[in-house]
Amino acid sequence: MAVHAHPDDEASGTGGVLAKAAAEGIRTVLVTCTDGRCGDGPDGVKPGEPGHDPDKVVELRQQELERSCEVLGVDHLELLGYGDSGMMDWPTIDAPGSFWSTPVDEAAGRLAELMRRYQPDVVVTYDENGFYGHPDHIQAHRITMAAAAETGIPAKVYWTTVPKSGFEEFGRIMRELGADWDEPGEGEERSMPDIGVPDEQITTWVDTTAFGGQKYAALEAHASQQENIFFLRLGIERFTELMGTETFLRVQDRTGAPLPEQDLFDGLR
Ligand SMILES: [Zn+2]
Numbered sequence: 001m002a003v004h005a006h007p008d009d010e011a012s013g014t015g016g017v018l019a020k021a022a023a024e025g026i027r028t029v030l031v032t033c034t035d036g037r038c039g040d041g042p043d044g045v046k047p048g049e050p051g052h053d054p055d056k057v058v059e060l061r062q063q064e065l066e067r068s069c070e071v072l073g074v075d076h077l078e079l080l081g082y083g084d085s086g087m088m089d090w091p092t093i094d095a096p097g098s099f100w101s102t103p104v105d106e107a108a109g110r111l112a113e114l115m116r117r118y119q120p121d122v123v124v125t126y127d128e129n130g131f132y133g134h135p136d137h138i139q140a141h142r143i144t145m146a147a148a149a150e151t152g153i154p155a156k157v158y159w160t161t162v163p164k165s166g167f168e169e170f171g172r173i174m175r176e177l178g179a180d181w182d183e184p185g186e187g188e189e190r191s192m193p194d195i196g197v198p199d200e201q202i203t204t205w206v207d208t209t210a211f212g213g214q215k216y217a218a219l220e221a222h223a224s225q226q227e228n229i230f231f232l233r234l235g236i237e238r239f240t241e242l243m244g245t246e247t248f249l250r251v252q253d254r255t256g257a258p259l260p261e262q263d264l265f266d267g268l269r
Contacts, residue, residue: 001120005136007065015215016208022073108146157252212240
């Protein structure tokens with residue numbers, strides 16, 4: 001079971017492990033917490049700009065999500081349907097029904113119900129900073145940890161992460177592509193966002209290069225979102241090279257599988 005904040009997070013963060021699990025006959029469940037209404041509209045129109053219709057964005061992103069699940073072989077898609085909160089300084093953050101304004105207990109209770117229904121051995125979500133600080137990712141983390149604690153069902157719990165080394169490589173390729181990627185001016189420090197962990201702290205490295213095509217196609221399904229178009233510009237081969245290993249922090253475990261491990265299901269087979 002992967003618990004994600006927005007339609008498309010499943011593809012970029014866990015597309016490889018979802019496709020791999022499906023190929024191995026492991027039942028997969030994707031829980032998407034929000035409706036993605038703060039995403040880009042058709043033609044890249046941004047939230048708050050004229051012509052951005054949140055309800056239309058929700059509809060479009062749900063279709064994209066369903067397509068992505070097909071591509072990744074996800075068996076069950078569960079939508080919690082909370083409003084996309086947007087960023088901390090956006091008015092949507094405490095709009096009625098926003099994920100961020102929903103009490104953790106309430107949303108965790110609904111997720112706990114899903115855990116009881118599907119009995120996941122492995123649960124994946126974000127770290128406490130939501131990987132890069134998005135409020136909905138932080139909230140997804142909180143409800144997942146609360147639901148796992150309440151039910152005691154998952155044998156293994158993981159947080160998605162990236163190795164610092166990989167992130168540097170990523171920045172290099174983005175600059176090479178001429179992206180508007182934090183290129184420092186003369187005399188300026190290169191400012192890399194503080195995400196990722198030192199390589200030696202990563203517990204779990206999963207080689208998903210065999211599923212690179214599916215991961216790419218899943219992101220392609222979400223092509224209404226600008227950051228995905230950005231990835232797609234890499235082309236399948238480059239993309240797979242860069243995004244072909246998915247890395248995690250194992251934070252709960254009842255299997256005793258030795259670390260570092262190469263698979264989320266080590267100790268469960
Ligand atoms: Zn997201």
